[in-house]
Amino acid sequence: MTLPEPSRRDTRLDTYVDAYAERTHGLTVSAVRALFAVANRPEVVSLAGGMPNIADLPREALGETVAKLIRDQGIQAMQYGSGQGELFMREKITEVMAEESIHAHPDDVVVSCGSQQALDLVTRVFCDPGDIVLAEAPSYVGALGTFAAYQTEVVHVAMDDDGIIPAALAHAVVTLRAAGRKVKFLYTIPNFQNPTGVTQSLERRRELVDVARQHDLLIVEDNPYGLLTLDDAPLPAIRSLDAENVVYLGSFSKTFAPGFRVGWALAPHAVREKLVLAQEAATLAPPVFSQFVISAYLDQFDWRGQIDTYRRMYRERREAMFTGLTENMPEGTTWTHPRGGFFVWVTLPEGLDSQAMLPRAVSARVAYVPGPAFYADGLGSRNMRVSFCFPTPERIIEGTRRLGEVIEGELDMIRTFGITATPETRPYLDQATGPAPDIS
Amino acid sequence: MTLPEPSRRDTRLDTYVDAYAERTHGLTVSAVRALFAVANRPEVVSLAGGMPNIADLPREALGETVAKLIRDQGIQAMQYGSGQGELFMREKITEVMAEESIHAHPDDVVVSCGSQQALDLVTRVFCDPGDIVLAEAPSYVGALGTFAAYQTEVVHVAMDDDGIIPAALAHAVVTLRAAGRKVKFLYTIPNFQNPTGVTQSLERRRELVDVARQHDLLIVEDNPYGLLTLDDAPLPAIRSLDAENVVYLGSFSKTFAPGFRVGWALAPHAVREKLVLAQEAATLAPPVFSQFVISAYLDQFDWRGQIDTYRRMYRERREAMFTGLTENMPEGTTWTHPRGGFFVWVTLPEGLDSQAMLPRAVSARVAYVPGPAFYADGLGSRNMRVSFCFPTPERIIEGTRRLGEVIEGELDMIRTFGITATPETRPYLDQATGPAPDIS
Numbered sequence: 001m002t003l004p005e006p007s008r009r010d011t012r013l014d015t016y017v018d019a020y021a022e023r024t025h026g027l028t029v030s031a032v033r034a035l036f037a038v039a040n041r042p043e044v045v046s047l048a049g050g051m052p053n054i055a056d057l058p059r060e061a062l063g064e065t066v067a068k069l070i071r072d073q074g075i076q077a078m079q080y081g082s083g084q085g086e087l088f089m090r091e092k093i094t095e096v097m098a099e100e101s102i103h104a105h106p107d108d109v110v111v112s113c114g115s116q117q118a119l120d121l122v123t124r125v126f127c128d129p130g131d132i133v134l135a136e137a138p139s140y141v142g143a144l145g146t147f148a149a150y151q152t153e154v155v156h157v158a159m160d161d162d163g164i165i166p167a168a169l170a171h172a173v174v175t176l177r178a179a180g181r182k183v184k185f186l187y188t189i190p191n192f193q194n195p196t197g198v199t200q201s202l203e204r205r206r207e208l209v210d211v212a213r214q215h216d217l218l219i220v221e222d223n224p225y226g227l228l229t230l231d232d233a234p235l236p237a238i239r240s241l242d243a244e245n246v247v248y249l250g251s252f253s254k255t256f257a258p259g260f261r262v263g264w265a266l267a268p269h270a271v272r273e274k275l276v277l278a279q280e281a282a283t284l285a286p287p288v289f290s291q292f293v294i295s296a297y298l299d300q301f302d303w304r305g306q307i308d309t310y311r312r313m314y315r316e317r318r319e320a321m322f323t324g325l326t327e328n329m330p331e332g333t334t335w336t337h338p339r340g341g342f343f344v345w346v347t348l349p350e351g352l353d354s355q356a357m358l359p360r361a362v363s364a365r366v367a368y369v370p371g372p373a374f375y376a377d378g379l380g381s382r383n384m385r386v387s388f389c390f391p392t393p394e395r396i397i398e399g400t401r402r403l404g405e406v407i408e409g410e411l412d413m414i415r416t417f418g419i420t421a422t423p424e425t426r427p428y429l430d431q432a433t434g435p436a437p438d439i440s
Numbered sequence: 441m442t443l444p445e446p447s448r449r450d451t452r453l454d455t456y457v458d459a460y461a462e463r464t465h466g467l468t469v470s471a472v473r474a475l476f477a478v479a480n481r482p483e484v485v486s487l488a489g490g491m492p493n494i495a496d497l498p499r500e501a502l503g504e505t506v507a508k509l510i511r512d513q514g515i516q517a518m519q520y521g522s523g524q525g526e527l528f529m530r531e532k533i534t535e536v537m538a539e540e541s542i543h544a545h546p547d548d549v550v551v552s553c554g555s556q557q558a559l560d561l562v563t564r565v566f567c568d569p570g571d572i573v574l575a576e577a578p579s580y581v582g583a584l585g586t587f588a589a590y591q592t593e594v595v596h597v598a599m600d601d602d603g604i605i606p607a608a609l610a611h612a613v614v615t616l617r618a619a620g621r622k623v624k625f626l627y628t629i630p631n632f633q634n635p636t637g638v639t640q641s642l643e644r645r646r647e648l649v650d651v652a653r654q655h656d657l658l659i660v661e662d663n664p665y666g667l668l669t670l671d672d673a674p675l676p677a678i679r680s681l682d683a684e685n686v687v688y689l690g691s692f693s694k695t696f697a698p699g700f701r702v703g704w705a706l707a708p709h710a711v712r713e714k715l716v717l718a719q720e721a722a723t724l725a726p727p728v729f730s731q732f733v734i735s736a737y738l739d740q741f742d743w744r745g746q747i748d749t750y751r752r753m754y755r756e757r758r759e760a761m762f763t764g765l766t767e768n769m770p771e772g773t774t775w776t777h778p779r780g781g782f783f784v785w786v787t788l789p790e791g792l793d794s795q796a797m798l799p800r801a802v803s804a805r806v807a808y809v810p811g812p813a814f815y816a817d818g819l820g821s822r823n824m825r826v827s828f829c830f831p832t833p834e835r836i837i838e839g840t841r842r843l844g845e846v847i848e849g850e851l852d853m854i855r856t857f858g859i860t861a862t863p864e865t866r867p868y869l870d871q872a873t874g875p876a877p878d879i880s
Contacts, residue, residue, distance in 0.1 A: 014710035015710070016710055016711055019566060020566060020714065021564065021567050021571075022568050023568075024564075024565050024566070027714055027717040027718060028717070051520055054514075054515060054518055057518065059514040060511055062514070063508065063514070064507055066503070066507060067506060067507035070502050070503035075495055075499075077699055078697035078699035080699065113553045113557075113723045114723050116723050117553075120723070124461065124463070124589075126461055126464070128461045142724060145720065145721045146721045146722075148721070149564075149718065149722075218456075218459065257519070259519050259520065259729040259732075260727070260729050261553070261723065261726070261728065270456055273469070274464055277467040278464075280582075280585065281467070281560065281586045281589040282586075282589075282722075283553045283557045283560070283701065284582060285554070286553070287699075287700070288699035289700050289730060289733075290730070292699075
């Protein structure tokens with residue numbers, strides 16, 4: 001079969017440009033996307049991705065379980081399902097959440113097409129254009145994308161080694177409301193935050209809940225990594241401290257596998273009703289077959305043991321990352337020391353620009369995500385996110401070695417010429433303050 | 441484990457009501473939803489649902505295929521995937537679309553979480569609050585829900601036995617634009633339309649394309665049922681007549697199975713780019729594992745033969761529906777004669793109200809969807825949609841027998857008391873004009 005050409009009349013001029021919704025004009029292709037296509041070549045060590053390593057899943061046994069599922073329950077598993085998600089799935093989800101001290105009723109759970117879609121639905125239900133979403137500085141790039149798609153404005157709140165700072169949060173809420181802005185919720189990742197790896201202490205969580213209550217602020221708690229704790233027992237979720245002011249987002253993407261696209265929201269009753277209606281309008285029902293597969297997996301496999309297996313594997317990779325950074329980073333480079341999750345946040349020596357440096361890093365066959373991707377306001381140019389989830393320990397070490405050479409090269413250039421190779425990015429330099437610029 | 445109570449503080453008073461987005465206030469639970477919970481009881485013959493009958497799928501062989509898939513390709517199939525959808529899936533989708541004369545490039549396809557989500561993304565990309573979407577009168581209730589979720593206004597366009605009427609479409613576009621309204625697209629279901637069962641003739645499709653070109657109007661062609669033609673060969677899709685002004689929506693829900701939640705949009709290049717960005721913000725990626733399963737099914741099974749099996753089964757059920765209606769409907773009742781798909785559209789004798797009658801029908805153990813569900817403007821009270829997809833032929837016949845008795849009972853009441861049992865719905869009666877009220 002000869003394929004026709006893809007339609008191309010619009011490659012230079014988009015004739016639909018006047019027909020799009022306002023929100024669509026904010027949807028643009030990331031500048032680093034083309035680079036990442038190159039970064040996916042096998043010779044490049046990618047410390048950029050957030051893909052879990054699922055090689056340790058028991059595929060043979062899982063295949064048999066799914067074959068039996070199709071044979072015995074296929075008529076239900078391949079049929080349309082509930083817009084809220086299947087009841088047995090929601091029951092299992094409450095069991096998983098109990099690992100982080102959440103006691104919830106399955107009625108209050110809404111299943112989604114990955115937790116990304118749960119965040120999309122929450123934003124859809126709460127945010128009009130121009131509304132404010134508060135988020136850590138920096139925060140998850142995918143969440144920033146969702147907030148932009150709903151034309152909200154993200155205001156970053158400073159964090160320290162214990163996570164987002166309650167006083168800064170209170171200050172932001174008060175200041176913004178005094179200026180007449182509608183602050184709809186705080187979006188926060190309490191465990192092994194993406195991108196910084198920082199975890200909120202229990203004391204900090206209590207303080208956050210107090211601030212939220214005091215200021216009548218909804219908290220959206222995004223917790224994909226919580227069970228991938230590598231040094232300690234899981235901390236109680238923020239939702240376990242306050243059932244009324246928190247919408248909790250969970251995911252099977254990191255504790256099991258992302259390809260099934262099953263996440264969820266746990267929400268107060270009235271919000272849950274709205275989320276279900278929004279879900280029905282968006283998809284009719286979240287992936288049904290996936291819910292049957294994951295429920296069967298949780299029923300018939302030692303899923304807690306599998307998480308322990310994941311933990312051992314990620315712990316080894318994290319140690320490789322720490323060792324590699326210690327051995328290879330030039331003086332003046334610092335980084336966070338996450339106790340779980342996938343990511344380390346690196347702060348480059350003064351004068352360097354992570355975005356300008358990326359093409360040279362990719363030429364040197366190593367990739368990372370530049371800091372500005374995680375800020376809605378252009379900060380973060382001295383930062384980068386490196387991940388230890390997907391490459392092997394050996395590749396991680398090799399990646400940090402290559403990265404160290406690239407940074408050395410940049411520093412050499414500064415020493416020689418007094419500037420970085422990309423002077424047009426200099427305006428950012430003075431603003432880059434690592435993971436914790438205040439909003440004020 | 442003792443389950444905690446679901447959160448209930450909001451059952452009477454929603455304390456979040458002031459925090460929701462504008463669009464959320466339009467999300468309300470359908471009045472007939474509670475009734476449908478009852479209608480799902482086994483003793484009720486439900487002619488209401490649109491669930492395909494997938495009992496004939498080769499589950500044993502399918503289970504073996506999926507087990508092998510997990511064993512051999514599980515690491516890719518259970519991993520994150522492309523926001524646009526996997527390339528092999530998009531290639532297969534172009535093969536499926538070729539059955540309806542569409543020649544497309546895989547680059548122009550965007551995979552979605554069911555075609556409902558494709559419609560959601562198209563609406564998201566094109567529609568601001570207050571924009572107009574044109575749709576057949578009546579139209580698919582799920583699409584009306586999506587349009588409402590984006591605060592668009594639906595204007596219905598009259599149809600006849602050949603589908604939507606081109607002159608009425610042109611008239612609507614001109615009139616609305618003259619009034620300063622933004623008409624974003626025509627949403628149309630060309631084959632075995634939901635809910636009427638009406639199919640656009642080929643000549644009509646050509647006329648529609650001409651009107652769309654002349655008035656610079658985008659057509660969104662929703663085609664879930666096209667290959668379930670029961671009397672004839674499939675007609676060429678509207679998209680096959682115009683690659684530049686049509687966004688085509690397809691689905692595997694009816695030709696294979698809905699539980700995998702895989703649908704797609706085929707769009708002009710520039711629009712496709714926007715849809716991919718919107719998809720990434722919404723879900724990161726559509727169901728990945730599902731795409732592997734469906735691709736394996738299309739590769740390794742006689743999917744065209746399976747569609748023939750479905751056709752034979754649905755043909756028998758449609759004949760049962762025609763027989764049952766002919767034998768059991770009181771005089772003055774009329775219905776459409778679809779040549780495929782799932783649905784028949786019934787017009788009740790003058791004076792009857794399908795919505796008011798529904799509780800009595802459910803008491804008599806038969807259910808249908810009242811006509812007003814398919815109109816954004818409250819029309820359709822003399823209509824109902826009955827489906828022949830899911831119940832067996834015997835149950836369909838029994839369902840029409842019960843329905844006939846209910847209608848007879850209503851007519852008796854009118855003869856005796858001169859009014860229906862629910863006089864407050866009478867204002868609708870004079871407006872109900874069957875499937876084709878004009879917008880003017």
